[in-house]
Amino acid sequence: MNADRSTMIRTRLEKALEPQQLEIIDESAKHAGHAGAASGGGHFIVQIVSAAFAGKNPIQRHRLVYDAVDDIMHTEIHALSIQAKAPDET
Secondary structure (H helix, E strand, O other), X not given: OOHHHHHHHHHHHHHHHOOXXXXXXXXXXXXXXXXXXXXXXXXXXXXXXXXXXXXXXHHHHHHHHHHHOHXXXXXXXXXXXXXXXXXXXX
């Protein structure tokens, strides 16, 4: 696992969305040899529960996550899978 990248993602999401639950799974090793892996960016799954998602549709929730990590997208992150829920949906 690339702890530095995971830490970068965690720091940004915690600051922006104050999650009640947050899991970051680094799947970069599964994509070795993939064209996107050649750029050095990692593949991650983010499972996040935040009150910030209440009343928002999936696209709005994903936008909030992408906005939080925007400065490292396409450099540190090549692919990001997002599972975003409000606290009452867990």
